[in-house]
Amino acid sequence: MQFDYKEFHIDASPLDEGGRCYARAKIYRRDLTGGEAVEVKYSGDLGDYPSDADAIEAAQRWAIQWCESQSG
Template sequence: MQFDYRQFHIDASPLDEGGRYYARAKIYRRASVDGDKFEVKYSGDLGDYPSDADAIEAAERWSIQWCDANRA
């Protein structure tokens, strides 16, 4: 799932591995008005979950907390 939050663009797409879903996120900062993006942070695995919805929710929660703590 991709969404924008503050000056960031977040990709909270889980990894499906053998029936378990691993929460992970990539956070991009918008570099300019024309929408260019560059990667700021990659979460790594944030835990495994029984469903993709649970993994997405965990990745979104982590991403928003990271963005709030690292906003310019």
């Protein structure tokens, strides 16, 4: 699941492994001049969940909180 939030682009795609879904997120700062987005934060594993939807929700929550903490 990819989406934009404020000046960031977030990839909250879970990792499916061994019947579990691991929440994780990569956060990129969007380049407003049209260049490449630059990764600024990687969550690592945020826990395992019984479904992709639950893992995505957890990763989105974490990413939005991180982005909010960076705003100024």
